[in-house]
Amino acid sequence: MIKTKHSGAQFSDIVAIGEKLKSISRKENREFLLLHRGVNAVVNIDIKDLVNDIDFNSEKIQIYPYSIGKFGLRKAINKVYFHNSTNADNIYITNGGVNALDLIFKTLDTDEVVIPNLYWGAYINMLKISNKKYSFYSDLQNLRYNIKQLKNKTVIICDPNNPTGAKFDDDELLNTINELNNAGVVVITDSPYRRIFYDWQTDTFYKQLTDFENVIVAESFSKSVGLSGQRVGFIHSKNEEFMQELRINLLFSTNGINAFAQTLVEKLLVDERGIKAANKFRHTTAKAIKSNVNYLIDNNLLIEKFYRGSKPMGIFMLINKNVEELLRHNISSVPLSYFTQLPEANENKYARICVSVPHNQFKLYFDKMLNK
Numbered sequence: 001m002i003k004t005k006h007s008g009a010q011f012s013d014i015v016a017i018g019e020k021l022k023s024i025s026r027k028e029n030r031e032f033l034l035l036h037r038g039v040n041a042v043v044n045i046d047i048k049d050l051v052n053d054i055d056f057n058s059e060k061i062q063i064y065p066y067s068i069g070k071f072g073l074r075k076a077i078n079k080v081y082f083h084n085s086t087n088a089d090n091i092y093i094t095n096g097g098v099n100a101l102d103l104i105f106k107t108l109d110t111d112e113v114v115i116p117n118l119y120w121g122a123y124i125n126m127l128k129i130s131n132k133k134y135s136f137y138s139d140l141q142n143l144r145y146n147i148k149q150l151k152n153k154t155v156i157i158c159d160p161n162n163p164t165g166a167k168f169d170d171d172e173l174l175n176t177i178n179e180l181n182n183a184g185v186v187v188i189t190d191s192p193y194r195r196i197f198y199d200w201q202t203d204t205f206y207k208q209l210t211d212f213e214n215v216i217v218a219e220s221f222s223k224s225v226g227l228s229g230q231r232v233g234f235i236h237s238k239n240e241e242f243m244q245e246l247r248i249n250l251l252f253s254t255n256g257i258n259a260f261a262q263t264l265v266e267k268l269l270v271d272e273r274g275i276k277a278a279n280k281f282r283h284t285t286a287k288a289i290k291s292n293v294n295y296l297i298d299n300n301l302l303i304e305k306f307y308r309g310s311k312p313m314g315i316f317m318l319i320n321k322n323v324e325e326l327l328r329h330n331i332s333s334v335p336l337s338y339f340t341q342l343p344e345a346n347e348n349k350y351a352r353i354c355v356s357v358p359h360n361q362f363k364l365y366f367d368k369m370l371n372k
């Protein structure tokens, strides 16, 4: 008889929202502005020319890739993310960000994982599957005040955050990470939205993280270059013991990451035409996001209390309209209750929207809702 081990994790409800919308759209012939999703939808990245350059008949594409990832891609990540301040051997390629986080949770021996009190739902589901305890923190000050109680625990930093899009001040963030690191607290940075907004050549954030022995970086190319379909991410850590065990877990959970996708991402990082395509995608995306965030601010739609001590910057925003009202105006969204256990979750007043869509469309739907 098949017996199932139940972790208590739940399938993504956001996928179900999409299915429901498709059905309403068909039955009632209505067009929706899709803001429930977590992907950049301002423009696609143009990769046609890059793909033509890839030799599909070569061994590099056709046989098993090296289990920790292509050396060329790890070297490119060292250059573009860490400004050559680490070693390619400290970088392992993963099957996107979820795989990176799952492997980190699997490999890390920690008492508890502490996550933001407005969090990406997948953290909790993955922690349940890995049988790890979790708790919450409100902001950076809260982490610093409670540093003694955090010993033997692991803190996740997601900045800009999902679901708020809130971005901490970099100096305060790095000072807090420094204090946590020195107190022996493990920090996982999971900030896949950051590199949409920061110039790759001048952004020294990842470089500065390499100073810290207790920091593990989880990253993804799903958002920064818009390639969620290619499933490429990476993990960086300088801790040899951790990386040796991670290497075994990575091998037996993936047997290597898709060689084509790795080649493509490498081109986006270091090939001249690739860099141009990535920059065009990022600049167009960031510009539309900024216009949409400004629209929300100008029309008093942002929930200010969730942005104290931070800046609304990311691809998601929390707004003071509920899912039903937005849906009546053909805008899809996700209820706040999917992302928090704060009391506000029960009030059905707020929703998360993705603001990474063309500004003219965004304005059109919201102007209608606001009778403008």
Ligand SMILES: Cc1ncc(COP(=O)(O)O)c(C=O)c1O
Pocket (backbone or CB within 6 Å): 038, 095, 096, 097, 098, 099, 120, 158, 162, 190, 191, 192, 219, 220, 221, 222, 228, 232, 233
């Ligand atoms: C905060 C955060 N981390 C990581 C990811 C991982 O994305 P992927 O598995 O597509 O790389 C996501 C995706 O939505 C996310 O929101």
